Amino acid sequence: MFNAKYIDLVLPYKEIFTPLNAGAVATVVSDLANHTTLEHKIHIYGRPLTSKSFPNLSYIALKSKWPLIYGHNIGFAHSYIAHLRNRKTQPSLIEVHGRCQVAATITKLQKQIKVALFLHNDPRKMKGGKTLAERLWLAKNLDGIFANSTYIKKCFLDGFCAQEINETPIFLTPLGATRNLKEKPSKEKTIIIASRIVPEKGILEAALALREILPLFPDWNVKIIGAKHFRNGKMSDYERAVKEAIAPLQGQAEMLGFLPFAEINKELEKAAIAIVPSIWQEPASRAVLEALANGCALITTKMGGIPERAEGRALLVEYPDSPNFATALKSLLSDTDKLSKLQDIAWHDYPFNCTYMAQQADIARKKIIV
Numbered sequence: 001m002f003n004a005k006y007i008d009l010v011l012p013y014k015e016i017f018t019p020l021n022a023g024a025v026a027t028v029v030s031d032l033a034n035h036t037t038l039e040h041k042i043h044i045y046g047r048p049l050t051s052k053s054f055p056n057l058s059y060i061a062l063k064s065k066w067p068l069i070y071g072h073n074i075g076f077a078h079s080y081i082a083h084l085r086n087r088k089t090q091p092s093l094i095e096v097h098g099r100c101q102v103a104a105t106i107t108k109l110q111k112q113i114k115v116a117l118f119l120h121n122d123p124r125k126m127k128g129g130k131t132l133a134e135r136l137w138l139a140k141n142l143d144g145i146f147a148n149s150t151y152i153k154k155c156f157l158d159g160f161c162a163q164e165i166n167e168t169p170i171f172l173t174p175l176g177a178t179r180n181l182k183e184k185p186s187k188e189k190t191i192i193i194a195s196r197i198v199p200e201k202g203i204l205e206a207a208l209a210l211r212e213i214l215p216l217f218p219d220w221n222v223k224i225i226g227a228k229h230f231r232n233g234k235m236s237d238y239e240r241a242v243k244e245a246i247a248p249l250q251g252q253a254e255m256l257g258f259l260p261f262a263e264i265n266k267e268l269e270k271a272a273i274a275i276v277p278s279i280w281q282e283p284a285s286r287a288v289l290e291a292l293a294n295g296c297a298l299i300t301t302k303m304g305g306i307p308e309r310a311e312g313r314a315l316l317v318e319y320p321d322s323p324n325f326a327t328a329l330k331s332l333l334s335d336t337d338k339l340s341k342l343q344d345i346a347w348h349d350y351p352f353n354c355t356y357m358a359q360q361a362d363i364a365r366k367k368i369i370v
């Protein structure tokens with residue numbers, strides 16, 4: 001029986017939908033569900049959890065079917081379809097987050113319900129989206145593709161001819177991050193890097209720059225927040241290299257490991273400067289938004305979708321390496337007017353809240369559902 005009052009959001013299997021361990025995709029999905037203005041009830045599907053999911057949201061945990069044969073993501077798609085066939089009320093839209101192959105599998109296994117794919121990363125790096133033929137299949141068979149930045153939209157359409165682009169139901173649904181502060185915060189002489197500690201995020205390059213510059217400004221300190229995964233575990237070789245890089249700074253630097261999102265925001269609220277040193281083609285970067293939302297002077301890069309939000313609001317490093325990060329950092333620490341100006345811009349020019357993000361997603365959903 002068809003019921004137009006439900007939308008199912010399907011998470012990547014690796015995502016942990018809890019406030020304590022949420023990654024970027026899980027955080028975005030929780031924000032989309034919390035801020036939607038549609039009358040539809042949102043169901044969120046993901047892996048079994050060992051702690052409580054985000055409060056006030058309908059989360060349904062499923063185990064992957066035959067993961068040794070299918071793999072966890074495709075196995076999860078099969079489990080979801082089996083669950084769907086036993087439901088009395090069917091959704092009007094299935095919105096698959098971050099997995100091209102899952103969206104394709106669900107579409108092939110059922111023909112009655114509309115399916116959309118929400119892209120959080122470059123589909124050309126994903127199973128089911130790497131080739132032009134795979135993306136053209138998605139464009140022709142899915143009812144919608146959501147892109148979290150113009151950069152990601154271009155990635156999906158890479159190689160399409162003009163007619164194929166015109167016929168593709170692709171929507172720009174940019175990221176947002178809620179500003180919880182009511183007034184401009186007081187700042188301390190602290191620099192924050194909050195990120196997964198992996199090579200593509202440029203943490204080591206930033207750490208080497210900090211090792212060079214911070215001794216010139218002994219009243220400043222840096223806190224590096226994050227881990228290889230969205231939880232604390234055994235330290236990777238890369239994390240160890242970052243730790244060794246900042247070791248000479250002694251009392252001026254510390255690594256805090258993984259922290260829940262709420263605690264990261266508390267640290268950003270106090271920090272005068274945030275660095276988002278991505279050296280890869282960052283899809284959209286929620287870290288950029290979180291830094292701006294907390295009124296930090298931001299140093300970041302021109303990679304991927306970052307400039308779409310950071311241009312005119314941050315100090316952008318065109319060639320992200322240690323010497324250029326060091327130059328940018330020194331320019332802020334030695335010029336209080338420049339530092340204050342960037343903080344003022346971050347505070348007064350911030351249109352990226354979650355309400356706007358959910359509104360854009362809702363507009364796209366309405367066009368698909370009708």
